[in-house]
Amino acid sequence: MAITKFQPKIWSASLLSNLQKSLVYGGLANRDYEGEIANYGDSVQITSIAQPTISDYTKDTNLSDPEALTDAERTLVIDQSKSFNFQVDDIDARQARDGGRLMDEASAEASYGLADVADQFTATTMAAGAGIASLGLVDVSSAPQTDLYNKILVPVRTTLQKAKVPTAGRFIVLDSDSMGSLLLDSRFIKVNESGTSEGLRNGFVGRAAGLDIFESPNSSLGSARTGITATTVSGAKSLTSTVAGTFLQSDVGASVTGTGVGASNTVTAVSADGKVATVSVNSSASATVADIAIVTTGAKPLVVFGYRGASTFAQQIASVEAYRPEKRFADALKGLHLYGAKVTRPGALGVVRVKNS
DSSP: OOGGGOOHHHHHHHHHHHHHHHOSTGGGSBOTTGGGOOSTTOEEEEEEEOOOOOOOOOTTOOOOOOOOOOEEEEEEEOOEEEEEEEEEEHHHHHHSTTHHHHHHHHHHHHHHHHHHHHHHHHHHHHHHHOOSOOOOEEEOSSOHHHHIIIIIIHHHHHHHHHTTOOSTTEEEEEOHHHHHHHTTOHHHHSHHHHSOOOOOBTTEEEEETTEEEEEOTTOOOOOOEEEEEEEEOBTOOEEEOSSTTSSOGGGTTSEEEOTTOOTTEEEEEEOTTSSEEEESSOBSSOEEEEEEEEEOTTOOOEEEEEEGGGEEEEEEEEEEEEEOOTTSSEEEEEEEEEEEEEESOGGGEEEEEEEOO
16 A cells, blocks of 8 residues: 555545535535635634615716715634544455555545535535525425426526525525426426536536526435424414524424424424514414424425525545554544535525425
8 A cells, every 4th residue: 555655735635626526515605715714613704795875876966975884794613523534454455456546435435425414514504594585395296397397496586586686606406306306397308498408517407497406415404403482372373582593494394392382383484583483383372481392304305595605615624644553454544524604695595395295
């Protein structure tokens, strides 16, 4: 084995390249701050500026005084750390036709594994940070050959238009079942109708309704939570919190439980400020309780849509080390992957749950 010629920078670059090729959700976020991280716990302050006021201009008339723009600051925290540690026994290496390739292939598999876990995290982060009102739970099971296009793609396109989301870089990420339904629709599968002949690339499968369409097996089910404090009203279908952001748009379609909450209850809508969740069943009592739970087990997958500038993702292979285990005749490799994600423009991301069966 060529462990004596190990070069950390080359291995790190190779691992990072494989990671980037495997990311779907991470590939849809901007990577503007990737060069600013080195260690777990690092953070980057991201400042966004309010849109200037657009006013009429009159010839030969002075402009009004320049307005002072307000800004908002969000923090991208590198709070995720994953590792791998594997070995290739010398006997296996010698019996293989090209023993040196075993380590390369194992490291590639490690990269794909790291990317899979990172993409699951990014999918959930993007879904939880979506600020566009959820399109709810949409059933496309009765006519999948047309319903996915008509009930998902077209409404998503309309929603993004109304939210004034930039047209460049708009996307939607479908789960595999939804993608299967879309492939039954000739409007998508015919090159002259889908508008592209490009092959699969980082989950990219084509374009329709002005959207870049991606497929991922890592669609989020939402953010399961317990211990939520909210007020129930007997006979009413609402849960109210005093804290903004208590409920998420990605909660729509998930189950909700708690004292006074009706049985077999689900979230049907969430207010823009996240303080009020509308549910499907009336509450049985009026009280402020602290045991409300959002349950995602059995929920339909969340389809995330928006545009590429709405979130940010940063990752780094912080360390890669090759070594000989003391009690083994083997070459070993271990590595550390650091990453984090943040939604920076909630008003440009949305979610919808899709029922395919």
